[in-house]
Amino acid sequence: MDDRPASSALLSPPELSPLEQEVLDEYERLADNMKTLASMLDTMAARPTTEILDGLRELERKTSLVFTLLKASVYSIVLQQEIDWGDQAQH
Template sequence: MEPSESTTTLPSTTNEDLTPLEQDVLDEYERLAENMKKLASLLDTMAGKPTAEILDGLRQLERKTSLVFTLLKASVYSIVLQQEIYSGDQVGGSEDGDR
């Protein structure tokens, strides 16, 4: 059963509701969803091929997937680190003003 378009689309939000970073993250998730759809289509195509071709394709896919996973982890880590730095600046700035 294929997912319908309505289940994969995000609710409409205006640019005023989101920060640029949040919009970028949503855009990346949308791009990821499209890539997952392409992956599902490719896997359907590969299902009809001989086993050796499937194994070669899966090895290549595994390499690409691990690279994407590593990049995603690094991006999330970077965002969390930036938020901690930003929060630290906010807390540090309010403490200096109280003295």
């Protein structure tokens, strides 16, 4: 069974090897992905700067909160281990 898109399978010249056709198909997929990326970047660039900055500020606040919670969790674990080790040393 051929996994190539029907359009490229119908248009492929007979002198291309299967590997060459795979490379061309991969380039076609890459070109489509680049077009999609360009479209998304155009959409993002069209957004107002203040909206983007507000989104980044919100992301920064959330990231800061997660980092603080992570530090507190690690500190709590380390402190609990030290307490446990101290109890074991006394017995």
